[in-house]
Amino acid sequence: MLSPERLALPDYEYLAQRHVLTYMEDAVCQLLENKEDISQYGVARFFTEYFNSVCQGTHILFREFSFIQATPHNRASFLRAFWKCFRTVGKNGDLLTMREYHCLLQLLCPDFPLELTQKAARIVLMDDAMDCLMSFSDFLFAFQIQFYYSEFLESVAAIYQDLLAGKNPNTVIVPTSSSGQHRQRPPLGEASLLEGVEASLFSQCLENLCDRHKYSCPPPALVKEVLSNVQRLTFYGFLVALSKHHGINQALGALPDKGDLMHDPAMDEELERLLAQIPGLVNSATANPEAGCLPSRTPPRVGSPWRPLHHARKVEAESDGSTEETDESET
Amino acid sequence: MIPGKYRSVSGRAANNVEFKLNKETPSFSGRLLQHDLERNYSSRQGDGRVISPSPRNKSSCISSTTNVTELCGLEMKTTMSSLSAFGDSSIQTPSKSRIRQGCHSAGPNVSGDHIHLASSSMPSFPILQRSSEEKILYSDRLTLERQKLTVCPIIDGEEHLRLLNFQHNFITRIQNISNLQRLIFLDLYDNQIEEISGLSTLRSLRVLLLGKNRIKRISNLENLKSLDVLDLHGNQITKIENVSHLCDLRVLNLARNLLSHVDNLNGLDSLTELNLRHNQITFVRDVDNLPCLQRLFLSFNNISTFESVCCLADSSSLSDITFDGNPIAQESWYKHTILQNMMQLRQLDMKRVTEEERRIASVVAKKEEEKKRESHKQSLLKEKKRLTINNVARKWDLQQNRIPNIAPNQDRKVSDSPQDPSQLHGSTVSAFPEETGSLDSGLSNTLQGLSVTDTHLVEVDGDTLSLYGSGALESLDRNWSVQTAGMVTTVSFTFIEFDEIVQVLPKLKIKFPNSLHLKFKETNLVMLQQFNALAQLRRVDQLTIDPQGNPVVNFTLWKYYVLFRLSHFSMQKINGTEVTQNDMIMAERLFGILAHVASSELPQYRLISILGDVRKKQFRYLLETKGKKPGLVNEENSDSKRLVGENTNRATLNYTTRDFYNERLEEIKEKKKFCKMYMEDLVKEATEINMKNEALQKLWPQMFIELVRDAVIEIRNKNSYMKLCLQQITDQK
Secondary structure: OOOOHHHHOOHHHHHHHOOHHHHHHHHHHHHHHOHHHHHHHOHHHHHHHHHHHHHHOOOOOOOOHHHHOOOHHHHHHHHHHHHHHHHHHHHOOOOEOHHHHHHHHHHHOOOOOHHHHHHHHHHHHOOOOOOOOEOHHHHHHHHHHHHHOHHHHHHHHHHHHHHHHOOOOOOOOOOHHHHHHHHOOOOHHHOOOOOOEEHHHHHHHHHHHHHHOOOOOOOHHHHHHHHHOOOEEOHHHHHHHHHHOHHHHHHHOOOOOHHHOOOOHHHHHHHHHHHHHOOOOHHHHHHOHHHHOOOOOOHHHOOOOOOOHHHHHHHHHHOOOOHHHOOHHHO | OHHHHHHHHHHHHHHOOOOOOOOOOHHHHHHHHHHHHHHHHHHHHHHOOOOOOOHHHHHHHHHHHOOHHHHHHHHHHHHOOHHHHHOOHHHHHHHHHHHHHHHHHHOOOOOOOOEEEEEOOOOOOEEEEEOHHHHHHOOOEEEOOOOOOOOOOEEOOOOOOOEEEOOOOOOOOOOOOOOOOOOOEEEOOOOOOOOOOOOOOOOOOOEEEOOOOOOOOOOOOOOOOOOOEEEOOOOOOOOOOOOOOOOOOOEEEOOOOOOOEEOOOOOOOOOOEEEOOOOOOOEEOOHHHOOOOOEEEOOOOOOOOOHHHHHHHHOOOOOEEEOOOOHHHHOOOHHHHHHHHOOOOOEEOOEEOOHHHHHHHHHHHHHHHHHHHHHHHHHHHHHHHHHHHHHHHHHHHHHHHHHHHHOHHHOHHHHHOOOOOOOOOOOHHHHOOOOHHHOOHHHHHHHHHHHOOOOOEEEEEOOEEEEEOHHHHHHHHOOOOHHHHHHOOEEEEEOOOHHHHHHHHHHHHHHOOOOOEEEEEOOOOOOHHHHHHHHHOOOOOEEEEOOOOOHHHHOOOHHHHHHHHOHHHOOOEEOOEEOOHHHHHHHHHHHHHHHHHHHHHOOHHHHHHHHHHHHHHHHHHHHHHOOOOHHHHHHHHHHHHHHHHHHHHHHOOOOOOHHHHHHHHHHHHHHHHHHHHHHHHHHHHHHHHHHHHHHHHHHHHHHHHHHHHHHHHHOOOHHHHHHHHHHHHHHHO
16 A cells, blocks of 8 residues: 555545445445355454455456456456366367356356457457367457457547547547548458558557546557568557457566476376266276267367376377367377 | 759749749748859869769760759759759659650650740741640640750740740740740759840749859840749859849859949839849948848858948848858958847858857957047047147147247257258257148047146056156156066156246155156257256166257267266166166266366365255255155155265266256356455455555654654653652542
8 A cells, every 4th residue: 555656546436446445335245245154254354355366366256247347357366267277178178159158157157248248259250250270279269359458449449440530549640641542442442451450540549649648558669569560550460469468468467487387296286186986986986088089079089188297288288279270199 | 953943843833824923932932043153062062063064964864864854853863952842753753754755856856746946037037946745744844954955946826835944045036925924933044145135925834943044134024924933043143133123032152253332222122032142242232121031141242341341230031041151251351240249140151050159149249349449538538648748749830930039049950950960950840740641520620629738648558757847846746556667677758847847846756756767859958967866866777868859968978078077877778778888987977077177176065065056955845744654754864965975076066957047057046246345445445444554554763763762851840840740640539
């Protein structure tokens, strides 16, 4: 509470901005919700546990969506929880549809809106063929961007649309050169060439946006980096680039790097323990890990065994489960 | 040989002058046909001797006895039919010998002693003349058997002839006999006649035998109004016609023709015997218009249903009938159906109908009737069920079309996802095609009246309880008999929102404790978490989720999630497929971590609140049922303990129905609002205190210095200060 910014703001605003109020409200709300149970083991204990779980990021499990998206920390925690719980699905190599991912999300958050999942799927599938199958990692990273920065992306979409229409939303004075260029855009022969918007202009607009955006947005430097590599780009092209960007993932801090996505030794250990507990299956579960692998659902991956941990590490560094590299684990 | 018999008969008739062909002995024609029947039998049995006499047979007949009459007599004796009928066989003796002579004369080696066949002026017709001696002896009969005649000879001066026999010749046309107007008996058996003709003047003809010819139509019989016996067997007749004026006809033989059906029998008011064996008859009509018909022979035809001969049941005179050699006779119901419908019958297929048989027939018929009524009732019920289900399906469809508009995340677009061709896309109407043709319109009308009001259907069929439509869920409140409830092991839900089913699961658990197999079809299962709800049941061995109306089945993971979440049931089959160990392991691999995270990483207070919800829900239900069955409650308690005990790391994964969840969200919103206000006040107060505190902190050092300074100034003059203090003490007192 003694950071220098604290002094710059009145206390109340500071608390609100840091979402402390959110958590305090929620804690009291939870207390209210379960007052009989909690009164049995002490209010102090409850608050300790509550704020501990907030720190650990486990407070969002099975909570309502309005709470999950309330703070960036909650969002990151949710992303992490999703990754943690369903990493195994990705590890198994299953390609799932948008709806199935949505179901998985709903297992953690019963009222998770379909819209968000759809938007995330659009990033992966480049806005078409919404019934296609997606790999876990593709979906997860796209979902991360969409979920964590959803307000930001909405603004970006609006800017993009304006740019497409030839308006410059950020500047009062419309730069004649660029606007003229955009007005000439309609000729269809050039449409494919000139698809999307000019990267530099877009970048400029986004910079402005980041400055005044009150919600969390990706680090402006990284956005700039993404945009500096290309001349023109489409909205979904931009989102794909964001979702695949290492730095943004790191800055967000919820998920491991793409290469390590399938790696979670602690949980794997836990899983082995759980498998050993399946009644009657002790031997087969420990002696023959491959037995658990599905024989035929995804033919190209039949050979990809569910390896014990020490093997898995290396294999998964090569094959991260994304669609374009399905067969590498077999080599 | 029949002709032979007739001859003998007519012989007697001739003696009596008056031809009284058994008008007074009605049994005669019966016997006659009986005889014919027997004959047909024998021919059927293999040698075809009579109908189409083989050369061998013929020659043996001729060479051994050369006496047709005798042969006939023998035949008659062996068939023991007619002799007794005639009463006195003595009549035959004279005629027999005489005819033998006649026969001799008619034999191949025509002597010309008795009969003279001479060519007439017209080259084509021989002229027959008998010696006067012959004429006197047999003034009324003439036999021209086996004369290789190709045409009828002109018979001169024989106007008194009453009997004329042309058996076994090659005559192709009946002619030159129109002058024999007193003819009573004309036998043209076994010739090559193609058309009935030349008979219009023979008004007194009583017996006309045209068996074994080539006649294609019955025709030109208009003037033969006195005809008593008409034998047309062994011809090529395809239909019965031009006989309605033969009101005296008693015997009609149409065996071995090409009849395809029987009708046009009007006017044959005296017909007592009708032989239709060996045709291709498929149906019989008009028989009920024959007031005297007693014997009807339909053997060896193509009758396959009783309906096609049902007019027989309306004939009151019929006492003897044969159906052998028809498809109908092969049916198991044949005998009793016939007997039941034709109570007047005395003989069936040549066998006497006994009382016992009749009794059995009536019993069987009664049973049949009952069965019919039962099946009718059943089909009525079935139809009702079908219509009800249709109705429910329609309602469901309507509902489903509406729901996507309200809740877009439930829209069922998934069902036409291309990767699953087996998916039957939502049109339930196609699953129940309209097929009302099976029931008569009156019936379906009454049913429609019923079905409109039926919006749900509950059916217990053996061990299966089927529920259609959400209204059917109310049936779980009913008092089911212990037996029924115990028997039901399969519960099937169709056209019911899964969320509605979830609400009755506790009831289901108590009312049908043995239900092991759950079936869901058109229940809008869209999410994996919905399966969580099933965990509260006592036991589930099998789960069948029909892809129709349950998009969740399209997911690759759904089976594993079910296995994972319901692992405490040790399920054996999912959608009919055995669950293997590998499946179990896979399920654990996929979702084990979820369970682990859910149980171990969830903060204590959340765990309690989530588990508490489950428990609270059960508790609420228990309160409702409490007092009625304390035993059950105890069981329930131990059950829930077991559930919690077995499943702690999964119990946190539960499902609250959408409505309930929304309700809860509303509740939370309220609380949040309150909390927000409360916190706002609290924080404001705290920040104010903090601000004051900070201000105080800022001021305090200066204040302290000031205070110290004041104190120091005060005590600088020790004496005066001391005085002051003392003064104060005394003042206090």
